Amino acid sequence: MAEQKYDLFDKLVDMKYTQPFTLKQGKDSDGKYERLGYVPYGKGLYFMFRKIGDDNKDNLLVMCYERDEKGKFARREEHNQEVIQAIIKKCSDMMQEAKDEGLKLTDIKSYRQKDILKKIVDKSNKEPLLLTNENGNAMVFEQVAVIPFVVLNERRLYVVLRLLNNVDGISRGTNIVFNCDKDKEGQVVFKAEEDQEVVNAIQERYIKLLQDAIANKDKK
Numbered sequence: 001m002a003e004q005k006y007d008l009f010d011k012l013v014d015m016k017y018t019q020p021f022t023l024k025q026g027k028d029s030d031g032k033y034e035r036l037g038y039v040p041y042g043k044g045l046y047f048m049f050r051k052i053g054d055d056n057k058d059n060l061l062v063m064c065y066e067r068d069e070k071g072k073f074a075r076r077e078e079h080n081q082e083v084i085q086a087i088i089k090k091c092s093d094m095m096q097e098a099k100d101e102g103l104k105l106t107d108i109k110s111y112r113q114k115d116i117l118k119k120i121v122d123k124s125n126k127e128p129l130l131l132t133n134e135n136g137n138a139m140v141f142e143q144v145a146v147i148p149f150v151v152l153n154e155r156r157l158y159v160v161l162r163l164l165n166n167v168d169g170i171s172r173g174t175n176i177v178f179n180c181d182k183d184k185e186g187q188v189v190f191k192a193e194e195d196q197e198v199v200n201a202i203q204e205r206y207i208k209l210l211q212d213a214i215a216n217k218d219k220k
Helices: 008-013 081-100 116-121 196-219
Strands: 021-023 031-041 044-051 060-067 073-077 129-132 138-151 154-163 175-182 188-192
Touching (some): 008 031, 138 196, 154 196, 175 196
Antiparallel strands (some): 021 031
């Protein structure tokens, strides 16, 4: 089995990775940057950096990973000041929420998205989804499909998510079927479906929905 590639994006997502990042800002030469945090916004995942040794604390570098016109998940530097201010505010709000809940700011759980189920069922939502696995490692997903399904006379809500970062032996691009549920505290939890028959049924349903959508599009 080939060794899994752990690239820049994987390191950026991993809040346990605390080494400086070598990046280029504008036309400047490569420099060392510290990552301040990251948030989903619009259709992308935005990262905030501060150049190490730069006395100007307001001089931030904001990088965005999102799908380009060719469908490739690629990085670009954000220059739109309105977007940058929105990113700074959202990141600040998330950090404050984490502080209020007694979480460490270096803990990826501090970036748990609120109202995530609301985002899941919103067909217009294109934001990447942030989850944490049982080992506390960050997993970044893009939504593929939401499929209600009945298992043993129990109506469940399943979501198919595509992994965008390599983590714990799972390669990016892998589709994972999750059962959306709530724990005893009423918090939304995502449990990877372990029953392969159910997974196969969900995948078949997704393919059928995709085929129907293509057929309906061709009729128009």
